[in-house]
Amino acid sequence: MVIPQSPGLLQATRPDAVGPGLRRQLIDCWVAVANAGGAVIAAGFPMPPVSEREVAPVADRLIAGLEPDRSRILMAAYGDALAGWLVLRRDPHPLIAHCGVVNHVQTHPAFRGRGIGAALMERVRVVAREEMGLERLQLSARSGLGLEEFYRRLGWVEVGRWPGALRVAPGDDRDDILMGISL
Secondary structure (H helix, E strand, O other), X not given: OOOOXXXXXXXXXXXXXXXXXXXXXXXXXHHHHHHOOOOOOOOOOOOOOXXXXXXXXXXXXXXXXXXXXXXXXXXXXXXXXXXXXXXXEEOOOOOOOOEEEEEEEEEOHHHOOOOHHHHHHHHHHHHHHHHOOOOEEEEEEEOOOOHHHHHHHOOOEEEEEEEEEEEEEOOEEEEXXXXXXXX
């Protein structure tokens, strides 16, 4: 089997766009990434290890909230295999409706090192600007994993830091790094 050089980039903008097979792959990816040490711990998750039992309800809430103007899932795939995904959200409050938030950026461990994360982050800028009319994006990254350097290479700028805000384990507090980019 020949694996293409670049992933196919897709998006889901409504709950009905996420069928059972795609839902399964989103959950499986999230479980694999969280258990591999990825910084994708969502509200409602225990600390890793996690299983489908903990991840599925959170994924289902995320999928149920998809709406073209407010929340989308961007995905990268090789053939039928989900390689990574992220969430792009907009808050409808008029003071910040021009800004979007990127969450849950993840690449399945089996596909790491192929540029999946960079491809998703480049695509989210285009979708945010051209399809959602956003002017700025922000994200939050956990320190200690090299994430801030990854995002800097893609043009993101650190706009703030909350020292010790993230408790990964007893005695292991990490900074919450706030990053932004103008579109």
